[in-house]
Amino acid sequence: MASPIDPTAIQRLESPAYPVNPLISALFSVPPLPAPTSGCGACNKQSDNLIRCAGCKVMFYCCRAHMAHHWPAHKAECSGLDKHEFIGPIVEGYSAAFVGNFNNLLGPAPFAWGPEVDLIQTEETMSYLGDISHINTVVSVKIQLDRVMGLLRMGLTQDPGMRDIPPALLLRLGRWQECYALLKWYAAPTADSPYLWIDEEYVVCRTEDADIFEPVNVFLYDPYSYAPGVHHTFAHHVVLALLKICLLLELQKMDSTAVVLRKRLPQELVDLVLGYVGDNPAISTDPRAMQYNTRVKLVNELNIQILTVYKHVDQLNAHFWGALLNPDIHLRARPSSCRSGSVEEARVVLLRTHREWVLTPGAMDYVMGIRGRET
Numbered sequence: 259m260a261s262p263i264d265p266t267a268i269q270r271l272e273s274p275a276y277p278v279n280p281l282i283s284a285l286f287s288v289p290p291l292p293a294p295t296s297g298c299g300a301c302n303k304q305s306d307n308l309i310r311c312a313g314c315k316v317m318f319y320c321c322r323a324h325m326a327h328h329w330p331a332h333k334a335e336c337s338g339l340d341k342h343e344f345i346g347p348i349v350e351g352y353s354a355a356f357v358g359n360f361n362n363l364l365g366p367a368p369f370a371w372g373p374e375v376d377l378i379q380t381e382e383t384m385s386y387l388g389d390i391s392h393i394n395t396v397v398s399v400k401i402q403l404d405r406v407m408g409l410l411r412m413g414l415t416q417d418p419g420m421r422d423i424p425p426a427l428l429l430r431l432g433r434w435q436e437c438y439a440l441l442k443w444y445a446a447p448t449a450d451s452p453y454l455w456i457d458e459e460y461v462v463c464r465t466e467d468a469d470i471f472e473p474v475n476v477f478l479y480d481p482y483s484y485a486p487g488v489h490h491t492f493a494h495h496v497v498l499a500l501l502k503i504c505l506l507l508e509l510q511k512m513d514s515t516a517v518v519l520r521k522r523l524p525q526e527l528v529d530l531v532l533g534y535v536g537d538n539p540a541i542s543t544d545p546r547a548m549q550y551n552t553r554v555k556l557v558n559e560l561n562i563q564i565l566t567v568y569k570h571v572d573q574l575n576a577h578f579w580g581a582l583l584n585p586d587i588h589l590r591a592r593p594s595s596c597r598s599g600s601v602e603e604a605r606v607v608l609l610r611t612h613r614e615w616v617l618t619p620g621a622m623d624y625v626m627g628i629r630g631r632e633t
Contacts, residue, residue: 275595278606281381282419283592284388285402286426286610293617294430296396299332300324314339316390316398335392342386380409396431403427422493422610429614434501434540438470441498444490446476470505470540471556474498474563478570492574492598493607499567500614503621506560508541509553516550525550568628577604583626585612 297304298320299311308318309325313336319325387402406423421444428437477490477498515535519528529548536542546552571578581588581604588605589612596602615621 275597276418277595278593278602279384279417279419280592280594281384281388282417282423283606283609285384285391285423286613287388287592288392288613290616291394291613294394294396294399298324299395300328311336313337314390314393316393316395316401318395318397332393335389338389338392339386342382342389383409399427399431403431418491419606419610421491422607425494425497426611426614429497429501429504430617432538434504434538435468435470437497437501438540439468441490441494441501442468442476444494470501471544471546471559473559474502474567477567480574492571492603493610495567495571495574496578496607496611497614499564499571500611500618500621502560502564502567503624504538504618505541506557506564507618507620507624508536508538509547509557509560512536512541512547513553513557564624565628568625575599575604575607577601578607579625579629581605581608582612582615583622583629 295302297318298308299317300319301324303320305320308320309322311317311319311325311332314332317328317332317336319328383405387405390398391402403424406420406427410420410424425437425441428434428440477495512532512535516528516532519531523531529550532548533542536547541547546556568579576599581601585608588601588608591602591605593602593605596606
């Protein structure tokens with residue numbers, strides 16, 4: 259296991275203003291949307307025989323009648339992708355291997371443009387992703403994740419803001435274990451760590467078995483301080499807080515279900531049934547979440563971990579939690595640059611994570627409860 263970095267040994271860098279990439283902001287600057295759909299764009303019917311939109315290739319329909327009915331609402335989003343001609347073969351060849359395999363996401367890129375790739379093509383990719391993000395389907399989000407990971411994996415961008423994108427998208431897709439593995443990989447690459455940069459193009463991640471319930475000590479240092487091999491960002495701390503809250507809320511939901519089931523079933527059957535209640539595999543496949551005693555212990559530990567991360571985020575940027583709970587004016591702002599700890603930084607990170615907070619019922623109420631206890 260990687261040794262945590264001693265915060266006292268980290269040299270604090272000066273905090274210069276750094277530019278904010280407007281193309282990254284555009285990726286998250288979409289109207290409030292529900293969770294991405296995986297079924298028919300008109301009725302959300304689930305089927306193995308959905309018809310794919312021939313234009314955008316990321317919207318699906320259960321029948322041609324629904325495709326025609328939905329076209330007026332879909333036309334602007336679909337037509338807006340026509341200008342991105344070079345992306346066509348990439349979307350057409352989108353590999354199913356990316357859907358459930360985290361190693362492939364961090365392994366060799368299946369769509370390498372070659373050495374001729376330059377800044378213009380990187381910017382075109384981000385422009386395309388900003389447009390496709392308006393199409394709220396699971397396939398669209400997966401393609402966004404695929405392409406951003408490709409840019410990072412092939413070393414085509416040095417923009418630290420790009421590292422904010424994959425954890426948020428993994429969380430949106432409900433891939434909690436992979437989200438945590440990536441956060442930990444970014445936070446923990448120390449000298450004796452199993453998290454290795456192989457060369458400029460490829461990354462090997464060996465955190466598949468990272469314990470999503472483990473203590474948060476490895477994350478508790480300033481991402482803007484100097485530590486060799488550390489690539490995590492302030493946004494990663496915010497996503498970590500949300501991920502831990504997601505786990506807690508899911509366990510609490512299982513507890514509520516168990517209370518009802520215990521009135522009719524013996525405890526052994528209750529523990530068995532709970533495996534089918536959890537909405538996320540990170541919970542439903544963990545035997546600790548199935549048993550009452552260990553589940554209570556996990557809930558208590560998560561409460562402590564969340565409070566720890568909450569305080570750490572507050573130390574890094576005192577403006578963020580207030581901006582999250584009163585987001586209107588902050589979401590409308592588009593800072594061109596920001597410094598660590600500034601209100602501009604809080605606004606940038608809020609824009610990049612706000613949708614995930616909204617899509618997690620009860621998460622902001624939990625944060626509000628912590629703030630209420632502090633006052």
